[in-house]
Amino acid sequence: MKKLVLIVASLLVVFSACAVALAQGYETMPEDALIIPLGVEATPYDFLEPGVRGGTMYISTITDAKKWNHTTSKETSTSLYTSQMMAGLTDQNPVNGAIEPELAKSWDISDDGLVITFHLRRGIKWSDGTPFTADDVVFTFNDLIYNEDVDTSSRDNIQLPDDTFPVVEKVDDYTVKVTLSMTFRPILTQIGVGIMPKHKLAQYVHKLNPDVPVGTFNEAWGLDTDPAELCGLGPFIVESYEPDQHVVMRRNPYYYRYDANGTQLPYVDKYVILTVASQDVSLLKFRNGELDVFGCRPSDVPILKVEEVAKDFTVMVAKDKPVLGTAWISVNQDVGLADGTRENLRNLFRNRKFRMALSHAMDKQTMINNLVNGLAVPQWSPVSLMSPFYAGRDYYGGPITETNAVIFEYDLDKAASLLDEIGIIDRNGDGWRDFEDGTTVEMEFNTNVGNTVREGAILIIADDLKKIGLKAVANPIDFNTLVTKLLSADYDFVYLGLTGGTEPNSGGNVYRPCGTLHAWHYSACEEPYEVEKRIDELLDAGVATLDNDEAFEAYKEYQITLAREDLGLLYTFNNAYTYVYYNHVGNAQVAGPLGSPSSYYGLTWDLVFKKG
Amino acid sequence: MKLTGLRALVVVITVMALFSLVGMGYTVAELEDIAANELIPEISAAAGIALADSYADTMTEAELEALAVNGRTIGLRTASADALAIQYRAKTEDEIMAILKGTADPMIRAAAIEPALIYLISTTSDAEDFSLTDYLKDIAINGETHEMRLAAAKAYYFMMRASLKAADLEAQAVISDSAELAYAAGEVLAGFYLSFNPKTQAELEDLALSGESEGMRVAGGIALATLLVNSDLKAGDIEVSIVSITGTKSAEYRGAYITALAVRYGS
Numbered sequence: 001m002k003k004l005v006l007i008v009a010s011l012l013v014v015f016s017a018c019a020v021a022l023a024q025g026y027e028t029m030p031e032d033a034l035i036i037p038l039g040v041e042a043t044p045y046d047f048l049e050p051g052v053r054g055g056t057m058y059i060s061t062i063t064d065a066k067k068w069n070h071t072t073s074k075e076t077s078t079s080l081y082t083s084q085m086m087a088g089l090t091d092q093n094p095v096n097g098a099i100e101p102e103l104a105k106s107w108d109i110s111d112d113g114l115v116i117t118f119h120l121r122r123g124i125k126w127s128d129g130t131p132f133t134a135d136d137v138v139f140t141f142n143d144l145i146y147n148e149d150v151d152t153s154s155r156d157n158i159q160l161p162d163d164t165f166p167v168v169e170k171v172d173d174y175t176v177k178v179t180l181s182m183t184f185r186p187i188l189t190q191i192g193v194g195i196m197p198k199h200k201l202a203q204y205v206h207k208l209n210p211d212v213p214v215g216t217f218n219e220a221w222g223l224d225t226d227p228a229e230l231c232g233l234g235p236f237i238v239e240s241y242e243p244d245q246h247v248v249m250r251r252n253p254y255y256y257r258y259d260a261n262g263t264q265l266p267y268v269d270k271y272v273i274l275t276v277a278s279q280d281v282s283l284l285k286f287r288n289g290e291l292d293v294f295g296c297r298p299s300d301v302p303i304l305k306v307e308e309v310a311k312d313f314t315v316m317v318a319k320d321k322p323v324l325g326t327a328w329i330s331v332n333q334d335v336g337l338a339d340g341t342r343e344n345l346r347n348l349f350r351n352r353k354f355r356m357a358l359s360h361a362m363d364k365q366t367m368i369n370n371l372v373n374g375l376a377v378p379q380w381s382p383v384s385l386m387s388p389f390y391a392g393r394d395y396y397g398g399p400i401t402e403t404n405a406v407i408f409e410y411d412l413d414k415a416a417s418l419l420d421e422i423g424i425i426d427r428n429g430d431g432w433r434d435f436e437d438g439t440t441v442e443m444e445f446n447t448n449v450g451n452t453v454r455e456g457a458i459l460i461i462a463d464d465l466k467k468i469g470l471k472a473v474a475n476p477i478d479f480n481t482l483v484t485k486l487l488s489a490d491y492d493f494v495y496l497g498l499t500g501g502t503e504p505n506s507g508g509n510v511y512r513p514c515g516t517l518h519a520w521h522y523s524a525c526e527e528p529y530e531v532e533k534r535i536d537e538l539l540d541a542g543v544a545t546l547d548n549d550e551a552f553e554a555y556k557e558y559q560i561t562l563a564r565e566d567l568g569l570l571y572t573f574n575n576a577y578t579y580v581y582y583n584h585v586g587n588a589q590v591a592g593p594l595g596s597p598s599s600y601y602g603l604t605w606d607l608v609f610k611k612g
Numbered sequence: 613m614k615l616t617g618l619r620a621l622v623v624v625i626t627v628m629a630l631f632s633l634v635g636m637g638y639t640v641a642e643l644e645d646i647a648a649n650e651l652i653p654e655i656s657a658a659a660g661i662a663l664a665d666s667y668a669d670t671m672t673e674a675e676l677e678a679l680a681v682n683g684r685t686i687g688l689r690t691a692s693a694d695a696l697a698i699q700y701r702a703k704t705e706d707e708i709m710a711i712l713k714g715t716a717d718p719m720i721r722a723a724a725i726e727p728a729l730i731y732l733i734s735t736t737s738d739a740e741d742f743s744l745t746d747y748l749k750d751i752a753i754n755g756e757t758h759e760m761r762l763a764a765a766k767a768y769y770f771m772m773r774a775s776l777k778a779a780d781l782e783a784q785a786v787i788s789d790s791a792e793l794a795y796a797a798g799e800v801l802a803g804f805y806l807s808f809n810p811k812t813q814a815e816l817e818d819l820a821l822s823g824e825s826e827g828m829r830v831a832g833g834i835a836l837a838t839l840l841v842n843s844d845l846k847a848g849d850i851e852v853s854i855v856s857i858t859g860t861k862s863a864e865y866r867g868a869y870i871t872a873l874a875v876r877y878g879s
Contacts, residue, residue: 277734280770284730288701299774302803306834309841310875373808452775 025253025264030123032105034257036265038587038607044095048587050259051267051609057585058291059603060274060282065247068230068238069221070194071144071152080273081247084605085127085232086194087256089118089137089176094604097388097502097594098548099188103132103195103233103256104176113183113546116191120174125254128231130199134170139198141168143205144217150205151218158190161543166191185543185551186503197231235266235606247273257606267586267609286580287311292610293581293588293603298375304580313582314589321592322377322574324384327454327497329362329461329570331355333521334489344435345443345492353418355567359408360415361464368573371456375578379571381559382511386594387502389542389552391559416468426469433469442471443492446485449476457572458495486519494519495572502594504555505543510569511562512536520568531565579603584611637878640666646877647687654854654870660690661874667695681717689719696723705731712760721759725766732767745771753790765796778804785827798830805835813839820865833864840872847876 037043038050063077070082091102101107104118124132145154146165159165160182167179180187202208204220221230227238233256236249249271257265274290276282279297286294287307296304296315304315333350336342348354364378383390419425419433424441427434433441445462447454455476462472472493477485485491498510498517509515513524513532524532538561541554562568581588586609638646638659643666646659667676671692676699680692700708700723708731711724732751735744748771751764769776781801788794805811811819811832816839819832840850850873860866 280733281730284733284770288726290701297774302800302807303770303773304803305806306799306803306838308806309838310871 025129025255026123026125029258029262029264030121030125030256032121032123032256034102034105034121035260036257036607037260040260044093044098045607048590048607050261050263051586051607052612053263053267053269053609055268055610056270056272057268057293057605057608057610058272058274059293060276060285060291062276062278062282064243064275065223065241067222068225069218070232071140071150071154071196072218074153081238081249083194083234084236084249084271085230085234085238085252086196087233088192088194089120090188090192092189092192092502092594094590094592094594094607097386099192102192103137107188109546114180116178116180116187117171118176118178118191120176121256122174124233124256126197126199126231126233127237127252127254128200129254130197130231132195132233133173134176135173136195136198137176138168138170139202140193140196141166143198143202143208144196145193147205147207147217149207149214149217151215154193158187158193160184160187183544183546185546185548186505188546189503195233200229200231236271239270244275246275249273255606266606268605271605286313289582292585293579293591293608295603296578296580298372298575298578300580301373301375301578311582312584313580316577316579316581316589316591317375318577318579318592319375319377320385321577321594322379322385323577323593324386324502325498325500325574326379326382326569327457327572327574328495329358329572330486330491330494330496330520330568331358331570332489332491332493332519333568334523335492337523338489344437344439345441348422348424348435348441349492351422352565352567353422354424355570356408357415357418357468358465359567359570360411360418361468361470362408362461362570362572363410363464364573365410367457367460370460371453372573372575375576376573377576379574380563381571382500382507382562382569383504383555383559384500384502384593385574386592387504388548389502389504389555391556412464412468419468419470431469432471440471442473445472445474445493445495446482446491447476447495448479448482450479451476454495454497458493461495487517489519489522504558505539508539511558512539518568529566531561532568535561535566585609586611638662643877647691648685650685650687652855652858653686654858654866655851655873656685656687657690658687658854658870658873659877660685660687660692661694661870662877663687663691664694664698667691668698671695673699677716677720680719680723693719693723696720697726700724700727703727709760712763713756718759721757725759725763728763729767729770732764733771749789749793752793752796755792758792761790761792762795765790765792766799768793769796769800773800776800778809781831782828785831786825788827791826794825794827795830798825798827799834801827801831802834802838805831806838811835817865820868821860821862823864826864829862829864833862833868834871836865836868837871840868841875843872845872845876847873850876 036045038045038048040046061077061080065078065081066075067073067078068082070086073079073082087103089102089104090099093100103121105121106119108117120134126132144150145152145158160180162182164181166187169177171177178191201220204212204217206212206214206216223241227240230238232252235252235255237252239248239250241247251266251269255265259265276285282291282294283300285291301315301317308315331349335346335349337346368374368376381391423436424433426432427438435441445458447458458474462474465472482494486494510517512518513528513536518524535558538554538558542551545551577593579591587607590607591603643659643663647656647663650656676692676696680689680696683689683692708724708728712721712728732748745768748764748768752761752768755761755764778801781797781804784797785794785801788797816832816836820829820836823829823832850869854869854873857866857869
C-alpha cells in the first residue's frame with residue numbers, strides 16, 4: 001500500500017511538472033530561437049542587460065481598440081495591441097533601425113535581385129501551440145493581403161513601384177520564395193507585415209471557405225471575440241478587455257525570442273493598458289505611480305523634473321535620437337507662374353544663392369532654445385538621424401566627414417553678402433532691399449495658426465531677415481487653407497513639417513521632381529533642374545540595389561545634394577525624443593522613436609523587465 | 613567579562629547585521645519611532661513622509677483620518693495625511709470635491725488635493741465659451757477653501773505649462789490673483805530651475821530662504837530638495853543640517869531638507 005501511495009505521488013509530481021512545462025510553452029529552447037544579445041558587447045544591445053521573468057507592466061492609451069485583427073487594423077489604437085500579438089518575416093532593430101531577420105532566420109537573394117528566398121525558423125509555435133510553417137506565410141500574403149475581399153492597408157504598402165505585387169510561394173514547410181518584377185530594396189522592410197495564423201483564420205476567408213460570405217474576414221477577431229480564440233507569434237496575447245477601462249495582455253508561452261542567458265522572452269508576465277481620457281491624465285497617473293512608463297512631451301519635462309529624484313524615475317531627453325520627420329521652410333520657386341505675375345520674386349526664389357542666403361539667416365539654435373526649451377537638434381537632411389541611411393552616421397559605409405558637412409551656419413554677414421552678390425540691395429535708402437527695378441523685395445511667410453512653435457519660428461526668421469533688409473511678413477493662417485495654398489503653389493514662404501520614417505525612398509513623393517508634394521517647384525515635373533534630375537536618379541539608385549552599403553552611398557549623395565545644391569526645402573530642427581520611466585523598469589532606456597511592431601511609443605515590450 | 617570565541621562571533625555577526633540594516637534603509641518600526649518620538653518636527657515629518665506607503669497599505673481610511681487629525685506628532689499626522697492621499701485616488705469626483713470644499717480638518721482636505729487634479733483637468737462643459745483654464749483660474753481665486761483653491765491652481769498651471777516660460781512664472785509667483793496661484797506657479801517654476809533654466813545650489817538656497825514671495829520660495833525650495841537628494845549627503849548629514857535650521861523662518865527652505873531626508877529614509 002505504501003508503495004502504491006509513493007507511485008501515485010510520483011506520478012502526480014510528474015504530471016504537475018508536465019503541466020507547468022506546458023503552461024510555460026516550449027520544454028526546451030526551439031531549434032531556431034531568436035537570441036537577443038542583451039548586454040553582449042559589440043552588439044546593438046550592449047547597453048541593455050539580461051532581465052528577470054515576472055511582474056506586470058502598466059501603461060496607458062487614450063483610445064480603445066476597434067478590433068483584434070492585425071491585417072484589417074488601420075488605426076494605432078488597434079495596432080498598439082495587434083502588433084504585440086503578431087510578428088513578421090523581418091523587423092526593424094529598435095536600436096539602430098536596421099532591417100533584421102525575425103520569423104525568417106535568413107534569406108538568399110538571387111544575382112538579379114528579383115528572387116528572395118526566406119528560410120523560416122524551425123520549431124516555432126503559435127501561442128496556442130500549433131506549429132508555425134510556410135503555409136501561414138503564404139496564407140497571409142496570398143489569401144489575405146492580396147485578396148481584394150480583405151480590407152487591409154497592407155496591400156498598398158507592399159505594392160511595388162510598377163504597381164505589381166511580390167509573388168509569394170511555398171517551397172517547403174520552412175522555405176518561402178518571393179519573386180519581384182523589379183529590384184526594390186525596401187521590400188525587405190515591407191515584407192515584414194504581421195503573419196496571421198491560417199489554422200485559426202482560414203475559416204473566415206470566402207475564397208478558402210465558400211460557406212462564409214465575402215468580407216467575413218473583415219469582421220473576424222472583433223472586440224467581442226473570446227480572447228481564448230486569439231493567437232499569435234508576438235510576445236503578448238490579449239487576455240481580457242473592458243471597454244473604456246483597460247486591456248490585459250498575457251505573455252505568449254511559445255514566444256521564440258530568448259536572451260543570451262537562455263531565458264525566454266518576454267520577461268514580463270502581463271501588460272495592463274489603461275484607457276484614459278487624455279495624455280494629461282496619463283501624466284498624472286504616471287506621477288502617482290499608477291503607470292510604469294509614459295511617452296511624455298517636452299512640455300511635461302519641467303513638471304516631471306520636480307519629482308524625478310524623489311520618486312525614483314528617469315526623465316529621458318534624448319537629443320541623440322530625435323523624433324522622425326522634418327520641419328522646413330518651403331520657398332515657392334513657382335510663385336506667380338500660374339498667372340504670369342511676380343516674375344521678379346520667382347526669379348529670385350529660383351536663385352540658389354538667395355536660398356543659400358536664407359539658410360545662413362536661419363538661427364536654428366535660437367529657435368531651439370526659445371521655442372522648445374533646448375529640446376531639439378538642428379536639422380539639415382530630410383533623412384532622419386535615426387535612419388541607418390542618415391549621411392551623418394556610420395551604420396552603413398561610414399560617416400560623412402567634417403569637410404562634407406553641409407550645414408549652413410547662422411551668419412547674417414554671409415547672408416547679406418550673398419544678397420549683395422546677386423544684386424538684391426537697398427536702392428532707395430529705406431532699409432529694405434530692392435529688385436533692380438526699384439521695387440521692394442517683400443514676401444508673405446505662412447504657417448498654421450495655433451501651432452505656437454511654428455508661429456514662433458517664423459517670427460524669429462522674419463526678424464533675422466529684417467536685420468539683413470529682407471521684408472518677410474509673418475502671417476499664420478488656418479491649417480487647411482495653408483495646405484491648399486501649398487499644394488496649389490499659391491504662396492511665398494511656408495513653414496511646415498512632414499512625418500517620416502527610416503527609409504529615404506519614402507520621401508520620393510516629396511523630393512522627386514514629379515512628386516505630389518514637390519510643392520516648392522511643381523514645374524520641375526516638366527522642366528527639372530539638373531540637380532533635380534540627379535536627385536531622382538539617386539532615389540532610384542537607393543532602391544535598385546539590395547546591398548545596403550551601395551544604397552547608403554546613393555542616399556548619402558542624395559542628402560548632400562539636396563542640402564548643398566538643391567536647397568528646395570530649408571530645414572530647421574527636430575525635437576528630441578522624450579520619455580519617462582520608473583527606475584524599477586529594466587531596459588527602459590531602449591525606448592526611442594524607431595516605432596516598430598515590437599514597440600509602444602518606442603518601448604520595446606519584450607525586452608523590458610521589472611527589477612526586484 | 614571575557615568573551616568566549618562563540619560569543620565574540622555572535623557579537624560580530626550582530627554588529628554586521630546592524631550595519632547591514634542601516635545600509636538597507638529604515639524599517640517601518642524605526643520610522644514610526646522617529647515619527648512618533650522625535651522632538652525636532654522637521655525630522656519627525658520626514659519620517660512621516662517615508663511612512664506613508666506603508667500606512668496606505670495597512671490602515672483603514674477611518675484610522676488614517678483619525679490619525680491625520682489627532683496624531684500626537686507632525687510625523688504621525690503627515691504619514692496619515694499622505695497615506696490618505698494615496699487611498700483617496702480611488703474616490704469618485706463627487707467624493708473628492710466634497711472633501712475639498714467641506715469642513716473637514718485641513719489635514720484631510722489637503723489629502724484630497726492631488727487626487728482632485730485628474731478630475732479637475734478632465735472637466736468638460738457644453739458651454740460654447742467654456743475655457744477650462746478660465747474655469748480653473750476662477751476656482752483658484754474664488755474656491756470655498758484654501759485646499760480647493762490650491763487644487764484648482766495646481767490644475768491651472770498643469771494645463772498652462774506648455775505656454776509659459778520661466779520669466780512668466782517668476783512674475784506670477786510674485787504677483788498673482790490669489791496666494792494659491794502664486795504657490796502653484798512656484799511649483800512649476802521649480803521644474804524650470806531643474807531643467808531649462810538651471811540654477812546653482814547657492815542660488816536655490818538663497819531663493820528658498822529669502823525669495824521675495826512665497827511662490828518664489830516654493831520654487832527655490834522644491835528645486836533645492838532635488839539637488840539635496842542628488843547630493844552625497846547621508847541621512848545623518850541632513851539631520852544635522854535640519855537641527856541647525858529648525859528655527860529658520862522659511863518653511864520652504866526647511867521643506868527642502870525635510871523632503872531630502874524623507875527620501876533618505878526611504879520614501
